[in-house]
Amino acid sequence: MHTLQSAQAVAALACLAAGTGCAPVTPAETQLHRMGERVTAGSLVYIVIEDQWKAQLGQGADARVPKDRFFLIRLSVVNGGSTELMVPTLTLLDDAGQTYPELSNGDQVPDWTGYLRRVKPAETLQGMVVFDVPPKHYRLRLTDETSQKSHDVDIPLNFTSDTPDMPTPQ
Numbered sequence: 001m002h003t004l005q006s007a008q009a010v011a012a013l014a015c016l017a018a019g020t021g022c023a024p025v026t027p028a029e030t031q032l033h034r035m036g037e038r039v040t041a042g043s044l045v046y047i048v049i050e051d052q053w054k055a056q057l058g059q060g061a062d063a064r065v066p067k068d069r070f071f072l073i074r075l076s077v078v079n080g081g082s083t084e085l086m087v088p089t090l091t092l093l094d095d096a097g098q099t100y101p102e103l104s105n106g107d108q109v110p111d112w113t114g115y116l117r118r119v120k121p122a123e124t125l126q127g128m129v130v131f132d133v134p135p136k137h138y139r140l141r142l143t144d145e146t147s148q149k150s151h152d153v154d155i156p157l158n159f160t161s162d163t164p165d166m167p168t169p170q
Contacts, residue, residue: 031151032139039151042144043081044119048153049074053135057108064108066132072109073140073155076126079119081145087117091141092131093152099141100133 033039039046054070056063064070071092079085092100106112106128113127139152 030141033151033153035153035155037153039142039153040080041142041149041151042146043079043085044087044142044145045078045080046142046151046153047076048140048142048155049076051155051158053158062108068132068134070109071131071133071135071138072128073131074111074126074128075113076124077117077119078124079121082121084118084120085145087113087119087125088143088145088147089115090129092133092138092155093141094133095137100131100138103130103132106130 035048035050037047039048051074052072054066054072056065057070058064073090077087090102094100102115104115106114109128109130111127113125113129117125119125135157137157138155140155141150141152143150
């Protein structure tokens with residue numbers, strides 16, 4: 001009886017060791033920050049300043065209409081390194097884990113940072129990045145210059161509406 005229990009214990013330990021010994025290494029948990037906080041990712045220092053929801057960009061016949069809603073985020077990025085760096089593209093994550101990439105077209109986005117962003121040492125890049133997403137709660141994923149380490153900034157959902165002005169009948 002004692003031998004059977006010992007054999008079962010050894011078998012259980014072997015299964016446990018085999019199950020965890022070959023398990024893939026999971027990346028460290030992404031740090032969560034609030035809007036307005038300084039977020040250091042490698043040599044880049046980010047500050048997410050504000051966000052805006054837009055039903056359209058521009059006016060009249062030239063208005064740009066989104067698939068869902070335009071979500072504009074104003075941020076600042078400082079290069080704290082000693083060489084020129086590219087600021088990686090940004091990603092939004094919703095509460096279900098779905099990701100949404102930054103739009104590469106900044107047509108009619110006020111103070112757009114551009115999509116390919118070079119920042120010289122000690123230089124600050126400021127402006128807006130734009131997404132086309134359904135209105136809900138998001139986290140903005142910020143990465144270091146190598147895109148290896150990431151930090152998330154919690155962006156609370158606000159219900160300030162931005163409806164385009166309707167023309168008044170004359």
